[in-house]
Amino acid sequence: MSIIPWRNKKGATELAEREFEPTLQRFRFELDRMFDQFFSEPPGTWPEAFPGLRGWRPSLDLSETDKQVIVRAEMPGGEPEDIGITISGNLLTISGEKREDREERGQSVYRAERRFGSFRRSVALPDSVDTDSISAEYDRGLLTVHLAKSEKAVARRIPVSLKKK
Secondary structure: OOOOOOOOOOOOOHHHHHHHHHHHHHHHHHHHHHHHHHHHHHHHHHHHOOOOHHHOOEEEEEEEEEOOEEEEEEEEOOOOHHHHEEEOEEEEEEEEEEOOOOOOOOOOOOOOOOOOEEEEEEEEEEOOOEEEEEEEEOOOOOEEEEEEEEEOOOOOOOOOOOOOO
């Protein structure tokens, strides 16, 4: 029986793997994010899982109190007249346009990370929301939508009495 010596295969292959590792990690992270978003949002918003197709979109916060559901959308630089809010069934849709106002004289832009353009965001609402009672306000880049809960959904305290013998 002959023993074949093990050779360390470091060299060109290891250098190639190191070179591609950050790219593959970024790709995996982006793929995971797309799948998470694809399966966590309502079916009408699936194209939003692909950032290249969607352009800019506002970040949303969804919260709930005893009497209402509150949706907050971060839309800096927007104007109230550029915002549309619709409700269909239990799907709230916020849409609009963020305009770019840029005037450059004698400057070269090497990188621009601010996004502009039309957007559409949809949120599935709980069944407890009364879609007839909705209000919205815009203040300093924050859109707040208040949706009242239906009377049946509002929690109420039931008093407990001592049973008489």
